[in-house]
Amino acid sequence: MKIHQYREVESTQQIAKQLIDNNIDQQHVIVAESQTGGRGRLERTWISPKGGLYFSIILKINQMLPIISGVVIVNCFKKMGINALIKWPNDIFVNKKKIAGVLIETYKGLAIVGIGINVKSAPLDTSISLWDMGFNMSSDRVLNNLLADFKEILVYPRKKLLAQYRKWCITLDKIVKVQIADNIVEGYAVNIDDDGGLLVEKKDNKVIKVMAGDCIHTF
Numbered sequence: 001m002k003i004h005q006y007r008e009v010e011s012t013q014q015i016a017k018q019l020i021d022n023n024i025d026q027q028h029v030i031v032a033e034s035q036t037g038g039r040g041r042l043e044r045t046w047i048s049p050k051g052g053l054y055f056s057i058i059l060k061i062n063q064m065l066p067i068i069s070g071v072v073i074v075n076c077f078k079k080m081g082i083n084a085l086i087k088w089p090n091d092i093f094v095n096k097k098k099i100a101g102v103l104i105e106t107y108k109g110l111a112i113v114g115i116g117i118n119v120k121s122a123p124l125d126t127s128i129s130l131w132d133m134g135f136n137m138s139s140d141r142v143l144n145n146l147l148a149d150f151k152e153i154l155v156y157p158r159k160k161l162l163a164q165y166r167k168w169c170i171t172l173d174k175i176v177k178v179q180i181a182d183n184i185v186e187g188y189a190v191n192i193d194d195d196g197g198l199l200v201e202k203k204d205n206k207v208i209k210v211m212a213g214d215c216i217h218t219f
């Protein structure tokens, strides 16, 4: 993969879009030391001071990318000895605190997978960093490890990928609240479907499938 390194940008997602406008193809990575307008899922802000890892990878569109990204990050952390887990769809938690997040967008027929990792510090009370946990690694090293894992896991057979995801997903077997259009639906998270959707069984025993959005549950 070709890496494009920046000091400060508004958002690496936006740079990725500019590069795509200039006909860049998949397998390019945009990484920045800080972002002035870092973006999270569901129109949230991703606070991005120096000391974190912020990057976007341009890839071929693949329905499983949310699942792949979660597995890549947890797999990489596990190899470092960190017990990370996934909150559906792909928020990464350690000790009940968020350590990494993923935002996936599509643009002109390509996917842009944006990943933010708290490396040296955690911006919120509800977040934690690698350094907080005693892993004094550089962002460059974390990035190289993650890219190597991406190469490997992108070609996993779907069965193997889902088995890993289900093993590490803390949302399963929990009572969850999910937003469907304007309604909040409560139910039991029974499984992750073969295409990555969350299956929620409601009180009336009907099972609904949620493909995107957020879910709320206790840890």
Ligand code: BTN
Pocket: 010, 011, 012, 013, 035, 037, 038, 039, 040, 041, 042, 044, 046, 053, 054, 055, 056, 091, 100, 101, 102, 103, 114, 115, 116, 117
């Ligand atoms: C989330 O948990 O809501 C997703 C956070 C994604 C943040 C990353 S940092 C690199 C890329 N650029 C952005 O503006 N956002 C993503």
